[in-house]
Amino acid sequence: MLKRIRETIKNAILNTYGDVELPRLELDTAPEGMGDVATQVAFRLAKTLRRSPFEIANRITQSIKSPYIRDAVAVKPGYINIFLDNLFFEEFIKKIEDEKLSYFQEPRKNIKIQVEFVSANPTGPLHVGNGRGGIIGDVLSNLLKLEGYDISKEYYVNDAGSKMDLFTDSIAYYYGKLCGIDSKFPEEGYKGDYIKNIAEDIYFKFKDRYAKNGKINKEAIRDLGKDFMIWQIQKSLARFGVFFDNWFYESTLYKNGDVERTIETFKKSGYTYEKDGALWFRTTAFGDDKDRVLVRKTGEPTYTLVDAAYHKNKWERGFRKAIDIWGADHFGHIIPMKALIQGLGIPEDFLDVIIYQIVHLYENGKEVMMSKHTGTFITLDELVSEVGKDAARFFFLLKSADTHLNFDMTLAKKESVDNPVFYVQYTYARLLNILKKSGVPVEDKSFNANKLSEREERALLNELIFIKENLENISRTYSVNKLPFLAINLCKSANSFYQKHKVIGADNETERLHLVNATITALSMLMDLMGIEKKEKM
Numbered sequence: 001m002l003k004r005i006r007e008t009i010k011n012a013i014l015n016t017y018g019d020v021e022l023p024r025l026e027l028d029t030a031p032e033g034m035g036d037v038a039t040q041v042a043f044r045l046a047k048t049l050r051r052s053p054f055e056i057a058n059r060i061t062q063s064i065k066s067p068y069i070r071d072a073v074a075v076k077p078g079y080i081n082i083f084l085d086n087l088f089f090e091e092f093i094k095k096i097e098d099e100k101l102s103y104f105q106e107p108r109k110n111i112k113i114q115v116e117f118v119s120a121n122p123t124g125p126l127h128v129g130n131g132r133g134g135i136i137g138d139v140l141s142n143l144l145k146l147e148g149y150d151i152s153k154e155y156y157v158n159d160a161g162s163k164m165d166l167f168t169d170s171i172a173y174y175y176g177k178l179c180g181i182d183s184k185f186p187e188e189g190y191k192g193d194y195i196k197n198i199a200e201d202i203y204f205k206f207k208d209r210y211a212k213n214g215k216i217n218k219e220a221i222r223d224l225g226k227d228f229m230i231w232q233i234q235k236s237l238a239r240f241g242v243f244f245d246n247w248f249y250e251s252t253l254y255k256n257g258d259v260e261r262t263i264e265t266f267k268k269s270g271y272t273y274e275k276d277g278a279l280w281f282r283t284t285a286f287g288d289d290k291d292r293v294l295v296r297k298t299g300e301p302t303y304t305l306v307d308a309a310y311h312k313n314k315w316e317r318g319f320r321k322a323i324d325i326w327g328a329d330h331f332g333h334i335i336p337m338k339a340l341i342q343g344l345g346i347p348e349d350f351l352d353v354i355i356y357q358i359v360h361l362y363e364n365g366k367e368v369m370m371s372k373h374t375g376t377f378i379t380l381d382e383l384v385s386e387v388g389k390d391a392a393r394f395f396f397l398l399k400s401a402d403t404h405l406n407f408d409m410t411l412a413k414k415e416s417v418d419n420p421v422f423y424v425q426y427t428y429a430r431l432l433n434i435l436k437k438s439g440v441p442v443e444d445k446s447f448n449a450n451k452l453s454e455r456e457e458r459a460l461l462n463e464l465i466f467i468k469e470n471l472e473n474i475s476r477t478y479s480v481n482k483l484p485f486l487a488i489n490l491c492k493s494a495n496s497f498y499q500k501h502k503v504i505g506a507d508n509e510t511e512r513l514h515l516v517n518a519t520i521t522a523l524s525m526l527m528d529l530m531g532i533e534k535k536e537k538m
Contacts, residue, residue: 001092002027002469004068005037005082012063013041017049027469029462032455035073035081036462042078053078084465086449092465093447096518104468104525106148112318113149115141117325118237119156122229123167125194126236126380128359129327132405134380135396135531136356137325138242139480142529147475152319155244156310159226159251161303166190167229168222174199175221179211198228236381241389241531253309259301262309262344266294269343286339286348307333308340315346323478325354325401354478356401363409387412390532394421397530400481420488421532427491428527429538430498431520435513438504442513451508452515456497460515463493467522487526494519 006025013022023044030038042057049056057074064072068088073081096103117137120130137153145151158164170189174196176182189195202210202224210217210224230247237243253259263279266272271282277297284291294305314322326333334353342348361368361378368378384392391412398420399405417423435442452461467486474482494516503512527534 001088001095001465002037004066005084005088008064008066008069009039009041009060009080009082012060012065013045015063016059017045020045020048026473027466029466030081032459034075035071036084036458036465037082039080039082040078042074042080046078089449089452089461089465090447093449093514093518096464096521097443097514100521101525101528103521104471105146106472108150109148111149111320112152113144113321113323114152114154114314114317114319115144115323115325116154116156116314118233118242119158120233121158121163121167122226122233123163124190124192124229126233127377128361128380128383128407129356131240131380131383131392132356132359132396132401133325133327134237134240134242135393136354136401136480137323139393139397139483139530140323140325140354140475140478142531143471143475143480143483146525146529147472152245153243154246154248157230157247157249159249160254160306161250164222164226167195167225168218170195171199171202171225172216172218172221175202176211176216178203179208179216181211181214181216183216194232198225201228236379236384239384239389240380241393248310248313250306250310253306253313258309258313259306262305262312263294263301265312265344266308269345271343281340281343283336283339283343286342288336288339292336292340304333304336304340307337308344311337311341311351312344312346315341315344315350320350321352322350323352323354325356328355328357331355352478354401357404359396359405359407361407361409365410368409383407383409390425391419391421393531394424394484397481397484400479420484422538424484424487424491424523424527424532425535426538427494428520428523429535431494431516431523432536434498434503434516435520438509438513440510440513442510442517445510445514447511447514449511451511454497454501456493456500457512457515460493460497460519463490464518464522467526483526483530487523487530490519490523490526494523 006027009025010022013020023041025039025041028038030036042053042060045056046053054074054076057078057080061072061074061080068085069082070085071083075081115137118126118130118134120126141151141153166186166188167190169186173183173185173189178199202221210220266281271285272294273280273282278293279295280291281294282291292304293302295301311322334355338348338351341351361383387395387409395407395412396405411419412421415422417426452458467490470482470486474480497515501512503509503516506512524534
């Protein structure tokens with residue numbers, strides 16, 4: 001609905017100033033008592049038009065004409081404040097009640113986007129940091145689907161390389177002991193109890209089949225260990241409410257010849273050279289601070305080359321945007337990867353990277369420490385068991401990805417309105433209960449916006465009309481940390497309204513029930529986006 005207001009303002013600008021280049025026209029909530037919608041577009045036009053923002057705003061308001069706008073005023077130093085006509089609110093309520101959740105679904109854009117996230121090495125259980133990356137990727141995918149994009153969620157399985165070798169050697173050590181073969185535990189081996197459990201599981205199922213003549217069949221151990229860990233990872237993600245459309249194995253890049261073809265593409269680009277027996281790519285030609293090795297002098301491909309091959313594979317699968325969600329330790333890989341994909345003839349803007357910072361767990365005011373290599377780290381499974389799926393997902397979203405997250409497990413377990421996820425679920429159940437008590441199929445009754453004049457009624461209406469606008473802005477900036485606050489603010493407006501004004505038995509009961517019904521629809525959509533359970537009773 002706000003798109004109609006935006007178009008009206010755009011037309012007013014063009015009618016006033018002719019074929020001027022229009023900046024992005026963002027709409028905000030106007031200050032209380034000063035309108036319903038506000039825009040700062042006059043400030044953005046000031047440099048181009050060489051006029052003061054207030055003069056521009058004043059002239060634009062004189063050209064604003066729409067049955068949905070009661071009044072438009074210029075406010076110093078250059079804001080345009082819009083007072084919406086009740087017709088706007090009446091059509092908005094009718095539209096959201098007719099279309100329900102579909103109201104928030106944007107038309108298909110026919111643009112394929114791949115979101116790759118978690119992608120933890122299959123060498124151990126998922127930790128809470130993986131959980132943070134998982135929720136960012138999952139919720140962003142949900143939001144981009146709602147915005148009309150063709151989304152594929154992918155987990156990249158690093159099943160090749162030195163970490164898998166170390167993982168294999170660690171399992172082989174314990175499996176060998178069970179088979180009566182003594183060996184030395186690898187110097188930097190994985191020490192968690194899960195390694196022993198995998199070895200015991202292999203021995204229980206196969207006895208000494210993979211330990212003949214005093215030697216361990218490490219290839220078999222590798223495959224069995226990998227399959228076991230991926231099964232465990234998938235179970236952990238399912239408990240967390242995260243599911244992938246595709247699991248892509250690094251090993252397929254070698255089997256299918258993607259790595260070799262990528263080397264050839266790089267060589268044809270004219271930016272490769274040999275130095276010290278290694279093959280290099282001149283990434284400095286594309287903004288990197290130094291050139292990168294593609295193939296070591298041993299003939300072994302580097303991680304950088306394999307990752308470039310993977311992104312080339314994404315492009316060849318028809319994706320026109322790849323969104324990678326990486327931990328903070330991968331920050332230095334962004335510029336080289338963008339340089340490499342340009343060297344492959346892929347546009348630089350094909351790749352967007354979201355970096356998320358580490359998670360600190362707190363319980364009773366004290367930090368709970370974790371360390372993967374000592375086997376004492378807190379797993380994602382343990383966190384979900386401790387606080388529940390909904391709280392885990394919601395709390396992971398409460399901070400921007402680029403800031404450290406202090407996760408308060410004590411608060412996450414509280415069954416009170418101090419706990420934000422409990423507050424949202426409680427509000428949803430409370431609103432549903434109002435509708436049930438009314439016993440009225442409210443959609444069958446007409447809505448008269450003139451009968452909603454109280455401050456809290458109008459505040460809730462304004463909160464509702466801006467949700468689609470906010471979703472579009474969040475999807476454009478990938479700032480999914482704002483979603484829980486959309487839900488929280490909507491709940492605050494709903495509770496403020498309900499606490500001060502009775503619904504059932506009020507003179508304007510029908511209008512207030514419409515308002516409650518629309519709020520339930522909007523809140524339901526936000527909870528679906530975040531993967532939070534909608535409870536009918538609390």
